[in-house]
Amino acid sequence: MFISTKRGIVSAVLSLLFIFYAFNFVPRNINIIATRSLPRQIFAYVLNFVIFFIVIYLIATLIAYLAKKFSPKSK
Numbered sequence: 872m873f874i875s876t877k878r879g880i881v882s883a884v885l886s887l888l889f890i891f892y893a894f895n896f897v898p899r900n901i902n903i904i905a906t907r908s909l910p911r912q913i914f915a916y917v918l919n920f921v922i923f924f925i926v927i928y929l930i931a932t933l934i935a936y937l938a939k940k941f942s943p944k945s946k
Contacts, residue, residue: 878931886923890916 894900894916904912 875932875935878928878935882924882928882931885927886920889923890919893919 894904904915907915
C-alpha cells in the first residue's frame with residue numbers, strides 16, 4: 872500500500888516540472904542560480920528534486936490512505 876511505483880513516477884514527474892518552473896521562470900530564483908557555480912547549481916537541482924519528491928510522494932500516499940480508509944467497502 873505505501874510503496875507504489877505509479878505514485879513514485881507521478882511524484883518524480885511533478886517534482887521535475889515544479890523544479891524546472893521554479894528555477895527557470897521565477898525571476899528571483901533565476902538571479903540566485905545565475906550567481907552560483909555549476910557544481911552548486913547541480914547540487915541545488917538535485918537537493919530540491921529529492922525534497923519535492925519526498926513531499927509529493929508522502930502527500931500522495933496520505934491521500935491514497937485516506938481514500939482507502941473512508942471509501943465504502945464493497946462486499
